[in-house]
Amino acid sequence: MKKIALIIIISLFNLPLSGQTQQDTLLVGYTTAPPFIVQEGELLEGINIWLWQRTAADLNLNYKLVPMGFRDMLDALKTGEIDVSINPLTVTSERSKAFEFTNSYYAAHSTIAISEATTLEKLIGFLKQFFNQDFLKGLFVLLFIIFWFGMLGWYFERKENPEHFRNSGSGIWDGMWWSAVTLTTVGYGDKAPKTKMGKITALVLMFGGLLFISGLTASIASSLTVNQLSSSPDGFMAFKERKVGTIENSGAMEYLNKHFFKDISGYSGVVPGLQDLKNGNVTAFMYDEPILKYRIQEDAELSNLQILPVKFDVQFYAFGIAKQHAELEKVISQQILSITETQEWEVVLNEFGLTDI
CATH class of the missing domain: 3.40.190.10 (Periplasmic binding protein-like II)
Incomplete structure (x- = not known):
């Protein structure tokens, strides 16, 4: 019991x-x-x-x-x-x-949303990349070569070939024109040297010009590629020195802090952050990919935003x-x-x- x-x-x-x-x-x-x-x-x-x-x-x-x-x-x-x-x-x-x-x-991964550039902004960006210091240096050297060989051609041809290289101040322009078309391998044939020294000058200009133009083209292309890569928003680290946004106290913010991002704006929600991105207050908004994609697809006001093909920090x-x-x-x-x-x-x-x- x-x-x-x-x-x-x-x-x-x-x-x-x-x-x-x-x-x-x-x-x-x-x-x-x-x-x-x-x-x-x-x-x-x-x-x-x-x-x-x-x-x-x-x-x-x-x-x-x-x-x-x-x-x-x-x-x-x-x-x-x-x-x-x-x-x-x-x-x-x-x-x-x-x-x-x-x-x-x-x-899922974190990703990067940016504001899509307009056609005018893309054109201005390309022109800024194209007319860089390396391009201007190459252009200066090209003009110097045209001027120098044009003067030589005119000097050697002005007396014996006056129909092509006038023996006057106007003949200098004839030399410049001949030098330019020869250097660029266009070769219209409207002007041609007849003297021995004139022909030697033409040979040096043609072969030297061929090498120079090839090198200049490669240099400009390489410079454009490097500048594009360094300023392109397609890479995660490209935004390290820029102002970016994310959700405060989120895993994405912790990740950005660990990777020494210097200018991070924290937001209480995704929508305020994307609105600031649209208005140009931040250059990028970094957060979880599925959430960013859903917001941008569902909100017509955010149609000018795009998700970059960048993935980092698996969540x-x-x-x-x-x-x-x-x-x-x-x-x-x-x-x-x-x-x-x-x-x-x-x-x-x-x-x-x-x-x-």
């Missing part, structure tokens, strides 16, 4: 605890991050909304969704004011010290769980793993135009 009474007493003590665990309402923080969390009025949808609702239903979890700013959500998760964050949080070592992460359910997304719910994290992680292995998960990703890497 004593054993039975003891079992009953223990059961009575355990019942409230068990019942409380099942009846507790989890506070679940979120902020919009299309296509993962999309909010239109009172309607919430998106990949993370579907995944959380499916997970909560399978585990019979009671919860209340709490809309928050991104920074406030992270702070609340660290202090335990909320129990779960269902945003696509990038798993980082610093964050893992403050709260728990579930198993990752999606992986592993997971839900955040407050430290006091470590056991809950294990249960949710296991359920997320089960769901993401199904064909249904692939269908959901495809509906929002995403594929996992």
Whole structure:
């Protein structure tokens, strides 16, 4: 009888605890991050909304969704004011010290959005690259060669070949014209040397000019290529000295700081950052590729923005769980793993135009 009474007493003590665990309402923080969390009025949808609702239903979890700013959500998760964050949080070592992460359910890269240049801006940029210091030096040398050999040709031909090289001040122009067409291998034939020294001068000009023009062309092409690469926005490090934007307290901002970007503007959301990019307040906006692509595709006002074919800093997304719910994290992680292995998960990703890497 004593054993039975003891079992009953223990059961009575355990019942409230068990019942409380099942009846507790989890506070679940979120902020919009299309296509993962999309909010239109009172309607919430998106990949993370579907995944959380499916997970909560399978585990019979009671919860209340709490809309928050991104920074406030992270702070609340660290202090335990909320129990779960269902945003696509990038798993980082610093964050893992403050709260728990579930198993990752999606992986993506960060990328770069820029404002597409107009036709006039592209033309001005090309002209700036073309008329550089190396080009001007080459042009000066070319003009000097034309002038020097033109004077020599006129000097040797002016007396014995006056029909082609007039024996007057006007003959200097004849020499310049002959030198230019000979150097550029055009060779109209309207003017030709007849004297021995004139022909020797022509030979030196033709062969020397051939080598010089080839070298000058290669030099200009190389210079244009180098300048284009150094000023091109197609590379990640090309923006290191420029003013760029990203989401504050995000994995992208942490990555940029680690790579010594000097001028970073932090934004509370993607839309304000892209608007500043459109208005020219920043030269680039760097953040998670699927979120940037979705925003630009869905918002007609951002149609002049483009995503560069640049990928860096792979991001592993997971839900955040407050430290006091470590056991809950294990249960949710296991359920997320089960769901993401199904064909249904692939269908959901495809509906929002995403594929996992």
